[in-house]
Every structure is written in C-alpha cells, then in structure tokens.
Amino acid sequence: xPNVKRRSPRKKVPMDIRTVxxxxxxxxxxxxxxxxxxxxxxxxxxxxxxxxxxxxxxxPNTQARxxxxxxxxxxxxxxxxxxxxxxxxxxxxxxxxxxxxxYEILVSSTNYDPARMEMCIRRMLERKxxxxxxxxxGIDQPMIDELVKRxxxxxxxxxxxxxxxxxxxxxxxxxxxxxxxxxxAALGHRNIGFISGPPDQHSAMARIDAFATSxxxxxxxxxxxxxxxxxxxxEGGMRGMEQILSASRGNLxxxxxxxxxxxxxxxxxxxxxxxxxxxxxxxxxxxDDIQLARVMIPPLTSVQMxxxxxxxxxxxxxRAHAEANSPRREYLIETQLVVRExxxxxxxxxxxxxxDKSARRPSLRVEANGQ
Numbered sequence: 157x158p159n160v161k162r163r164s165p166r167k168k169v170p171m172d173i174r175t176v177x178x179x180x181x182x183x184x185x186x187x188x189x190x191x192x193x194x195x196x197x198x199x200x201x202x203x204x205x206x207x208x209x210x211x212x213x214x215x216p217n218t219q220a221r222x223x224x225x226x227x228x229x230x231x232x233x234x235x236x237x238x239x240x241x242x243x244x245x246x247x248x249x250x251x252x253x254x255x256x257x258x259y260e261i262l263v264s265s266t267n268y269d270p271a272r273m274e275m276c277i278r279r280m281l282e283r284k285x286x287x288x289x290x291x292x293x294g295i296d297q298p299m300i301d302e303l304v305k306r307x308x309x310x311x312x313x314x315x316x317x318x319x320x321x322x323x324x325x326x327x328x329x330x331x332x333x334x335x336x337x338x339x340x341a342a343l344g345h346r347n348i349g350f351i352s353g354p355p356d357q358h359s360a361m362a363r364i365d366a367f368a369t370s371x372x373x374x375x376x377x378x379x380x381x382x383x384x385x386x387x388x389x390x391e392g393g394m395r396g397m398e399q400i401l402s403a404s405r406g407n408l409x410x411x412x413x414x415x416x417x418x419x420x421x422x423x424x425x426x427x428x429x430x431x432x433x434x435x436x437x438x439x440x441x442x443x444d445d446i447q448l449a450r451v452m453i454p455p456l457t458s459v460q461m462x463x464x465x466x467x468x469x470x471x472x473x474x475r476a477h478a479e480a481n482s483p484r485r486e487y488l489i490e491t492q493l494v495v496r497e498x499x500x501x502x503x504x505x506x507x508x509x510x511x512d513k514s515a516r517r518p519s520l521r522v523e524a525n526g527q
Contacts, residue, residue, distance in 0.1 A: 179208035231259045231474055232280035232288035234273070238265040240388070240418055241446040242463070246291060249467030257475060259286075266292050268354075274299060281306060287474030290316075291466070309477030311470045314358050323473035323485045325466060327359065330366040332459035332491025333413070336441045337370035339457075339493060340411045345439065345502045349382030349409040351396035351419050360388070363415045363443060382409045386419045393422020401430055410439065410502035417442035417449050417458055424452060424498070435500035445494050454497035461491050 173191075177184045182201050189197045190205040208214075233250050235243040247263055254261050262283055264276035273292070277299050280288050287309035300317055303310055310322045340348055350367045353360025364383070371378050381403040386392035393414060400409065414420040420442030424434055432438050434454055442449055445460035469487035476485065 175212060176205065176208050176214055179212060180204040228284040228286055229259055230262055230283055230285045231471065232262045232264070232283075232285040233470075234264050234266060234276050234280075234288065234290045234292055236266055236268055236292035237388075238267075240416075241448050242416070242418075242444045243291070245446060246463045246466060249463045250289065250470060253468050253471040257471060259471070259475075268292075270296065277303065281308070286478040287311070289470040289474060291470070309474050311473045313466075314362065321477050321481075323477070323487065325469050325473075325487050325489050327362075327461060327489045328491055329359070329362045330369065332443070332461070332493055333363060333366040334370040334373070335491075335493035336413055336457075336459055337367065337374055337376070339495065339499065340413075340439060340441070341374040341376060343439070343499065343501050344505050345411045346376055347379070347382070347409040347411070347502075348376060349379070349384070349400050349412040351384050351386040351393060351400075351412060351414045351423065353386055353388040353415040353419070355385065357388075360415055367413060379409070382412075386415060386422075388416045388419060390418050390422040390425070393419035394426040395422075397423045397426035397430075401426075408438070411441070411499070412438065413441045413443075415443055417444045417446045417456065420456055420458070420498075421448065421452065424456070435498050437503055439499040439502070441493075441499060450496070452498070457496045457499040458494055459491050460494050461489065465489050 173184055173187050177187045180187065180201075182205060186197060186201055187205050190202045191209075231250075231254050233247060235246065237243060243265070247261075251261050262280060262285060264272075264279060266273045266276055274296070277288070281302070285308065288303065289311040291313055297317075300310070304317075304319055304321065307321065310316065311325060312322065313325045314327060316322050316324050337348065348371065350364060352364045355361065368378060382400055384396045384399045384403075386396045396414075396419065397412070400412070412423055414423060420440055423440050427434055427438055427440070434440055440456065442456050442458040443461070445458040449456040449458045466489055469489065473485060473487060
C-alpha cells in the first residue's frame, strides 16, 4: 500500500482583539475604545477598526467588554403582551433607534403577570442593563426601589415615581380621541358607544375619560349601557360588542370607539356575525393605528399613537440618564386621528338614504384645536 502523505491540520489563527488591531494597523487600545464606542477615538481610525471587524468576521465578546469598560451597552425593554401587534412594532422601533445609538436591547414580556414582571426586571439587573423602558403597568414599588438603588435609569409611560433618573412618556390621549368624537359628530352621529380597556391600567382609564370629556364638549349625551369594559384583546372586543347588542334591545349606537385596535378588530368580527354592515350600520374607531388596521375589511379608522415617537423618546431618555446623568424629564407623545373606511354617515341620515352615497366614505378629517 503506497504511503500517503497526510497534510498536517492548518493551524487556526486566534480571532481576538489583537488580530483586529493587526488588520487595522492600530493599537489594541484603539480597537478596545472603538468597540466600546468611546467618542474620543479618531473617526478614520474607528472606520479602519470596523472595516477590519467586518473583513475578519470578528464578534466582540460583549461580556468581556462589559467587564473591562464597566458598561454593558445594553438597554432593557419590558412590554405587556407580545401577541398584541402594537408591541412587536414598538420593539422594532426601539431596537432600530438603540442600534443606531450603539446599544443592544434585551426584551421581556410580562403578559400582565406581576410575578413575571419581577422576573423580567431581575433579568435586566443580572445583565447589567444601562437603562430600562417599562412599557407596561403593574411594576411594584419594591422593584422600583431596587432599580433606583442600583442607579438604573428608568422610563415609564404616563405615570411613574418622581425621582432622579426616571423619565415619563406622557401620551396625549385626549387629542386623538377628541378628534375621533368630533369626526363622528361632524358625520351626524349622536349615539356613540365606547369599549374600554382593563380598569387597572392608567392608559385605559385616560382614554375613557377623554371620551367622556369629548362627548360633553360636543353636546352629545353619554349612554351608560353603551359604555362597556374590555381587556384590550380581540376576544374582549367581541364580548364588548355582544354586550352592547344585548343591552341595547334594538336601540343600537350608530358608532363605537374602542380603547385599542385589537378591541376594534373584535368589534368588526362580532358585527359581521350579527349581520351588521361596517360602516353602513355601525361606524367603528380604534386606537393605536397598528399595521393590521390598514388591511382590515374595511380599513379601520384609528387614533394613531406613533411607535416611532415612543421608541425614540424612550431610547433618548435612557441615553440621557446613562451617559449624561440628566435629571427627570417628560416627553410628550401626541396622538392623531387617521380616517379610513370604517366610519361613515349614520344610518337614517339623508346621505345614508341616497343609494349612490350609502357605501361611500366621506372625505372628512377632523382636527382638534388645542391639546
């Protein structure tokens, strides 16, 4: 049997920070400062380092980097319900802004469970997150105290403790809902219902308060049997619409405003099952303006609460606390009605009785003056 000369295995070149430094022709310290995004690094040198990292396919050891620099480069995001399309859209926006700012993100979902909230926050602390945006409700005071004690910057929506290192995203619910009520009033609606969210959510209660105030501003009486409790889910919207149908005994509202879009999707579904046409028999308005709202049949009129604005404000607030130790700040998040095809003149109006107008959406956009 002929001798076969075996090739010796190729010696692997260690892939580490020294290899990157050699390829970029800079010092190891420059590579370290570049990876840790120290702003004093010469931009041309930093570009050479990042080019070398891409060419070599090098992945920096983030844990080692955190140990060396004392910074994790990590921002936490806690949301309520990952199955609600609003939150994946928010997560995407948060990640886009964070990555552009040189941060990674860690996402946790509580599913409205206080025990899971505690686990989520603990996970953020273990990973040494430089800031946490809490886009949910139900965080207990002891957990807030623990985060504050560890000097972890926090961002809350609407309400939060008045302490250093904590910022609030204040959503102007009243503006968008006022526009929705005014839009319906301009079309001729006087019988308007509302399906709310959970009563223990501040945001849900703020929306129903805005609805009641807006009805009064338009001189429209509030009918208690048309104000029902939901839970911000599609199933909750179906149950809420069924409750309105049962309580009305033939005297139905001509329009329903929902506390969020998933509730409105449930209303559309239940209305279809009950033989009601949207918008000929019932106009429907949602809240959030998720992407699903645009492809519903008919496309859903909705109050837009920009996920981009929420995400950008949250990241900017956390960065301001983490990098500049800024004091407590508040960021205003505006809302805006987006009119689509789920709203029209009420049944029985002159426009509704004319055959050629019965299925036509009016080109009307209501703007609210003031905040």
